[in-house]
Amino acid sequence: MQMELSQRSVIDSAVRHLVTNHSPQGNRIGWLMMASILVEAWDLYGIAFVLIFIRDQYHPSPLLLGLAAAGTQGGAVIGALLGGWLSDKLGRRLMFLATMVLFIVLALAQAFVTSVAALAVIRLLLGVPLGSDIATGYTYIMESMPKGKREVMGNRWQFMFAIGQVLTLGVIAIFLILNLDHEWIWRVTLGLGAVPALIILILRHDLPETAMWLVRQGRFREAKEVSTRMYDDRLDMLPDQDVKVVKPRPTAFLADIRQDPIRWRATLYGWIACFAQGSEFSTFAFYLPVLFVMVGVSSILGTTLVTMALYVIAAISGWVGPLLTPKIGHRGISIAGFGIVFVSLLIAAAALYTGNKAVLPFAAATMLWGHYWDASNCMTIPSMVAKPEYRGTASGFSYVFVKLPSFLAIFLFPTLFTAIGQAGATLFVAIFPLIGLLAAIFILPEVYGFERD
Secondary structure: OHHHHHHHHHHHHHHHHHHOOOOOOHHHHHHHHHHHHHHHHHHHHHHHHHHHHHHHHHOOOHHHHHHHHHHHHHHHHHHHHHHHHHHHHHOHHHHHHHHHHHHHHHHHHHOOOOOHHHHHHHHHHHHHHHHHHHHHHHHHHHHHOOOOHHHHHHOOHHHHHHHHHHHHHHHHHHHHHOOOOHHHHHHHHHHOOHHHHHHHHHHHOOOOOOHHHHHHOOOHHHHHHHHHHHHOOOOOOOOOOOOOOOOOOOOHHHHHHHOOHHHHHHHHHHHHHHHHHHHHHHHHHOOHHHHHHHOOOOOHHHHHHHHHHHHHHHHHHHHHHHHHHHHHHHHHHHHHHHHHHHHHHHHHHHHHHHOOHHHHHHHHHHHHHHHHHHOOOOOHHHHHHOOHHHHHHHHHHHHHHHHHHHHHHHHHHHHHHHHHHHHHHHHHHOHHHHHHHHHHHHOOOOOOOOOOO
């Protein structure tokens, strides 16, 4: 028992030491993790903008079309849970490489489907590496960058989403201007997702395992080598021989975080915020192109260009939000973000009720600005406060609260849209940012700079 306590004390000391270390490679690793979000953004929003072409070609039922659109979201629920657990069990690096290989294969496969049913199946499978990659990516960021900087980097995921959306829309706009066949547009758009995935795989290939994970596994010799390479620090507090460490059960993090009020409230808020932002975005913003066409804002090309302009605004918001986080904290950015989205959706609903269609793009712009703030830290917070031994599992569990409501919203929202109308559905969506706003005010403690690893 005394040996176990001594061993645990040494490991905890090394982990705390690593949290404060600055590595010249830290920013590069962080951006490589963020870059993988371009892959998800391309896939998720590529399908949103070519869905109309798939519908016109195959004439599927609304249920099947919704399943094809939402397939990656459903698969990501499985991928987040499985990938997060495997990241803790097998290591961060192995899971990163595996997810990119799987995505490349499946992204190419969806470009050659011959039915919407086949597309739905492939997209469900495609969601597994996407969900796994996000869960693993956050563990990498939290274990490769020092406190303060890791939070700013983690909060940039929405910026990367916006960049991916703008790139996707830009490519689709070029295809439309060139007057390409609509079947070619949707097939090439979906298949092109394999290109950034291949680039990321090549760039990631030389990344080492995180020293923090190796320490928690008792693999001290490898940890010293990685730490020397990354931080020029041999971790002298660790012995030179490996030790056997008892691995926690996959569900241990749930019991552990309940013992620390700060960890528990921060994690609980993260789950609520993930659910709220995933629901608000996947309902209103995902169907923006369809909504614009239905209310007569513009043609398909015009809608694509207007939506691209909206996501340029969103990208600016996604860049500004993380920079403001050190100044106003996680609570400040969350309260402001959810508040802006709530008011914007009320204005959008009023515009639809009264027929003031010209107001809708402006309401959408402010809604996206707020969304890219309120969504910025919902994954950062629970990943940051989790202990390294179950950080992958905790990150994956949190991402389920993004993907499950996203899947349900994309799958079922068209039915709600039809049943209660455009204005009613938009007003319904306003419930989600209100939930997030109340959680930010009454549940979230300020955890910027949290370091109790």
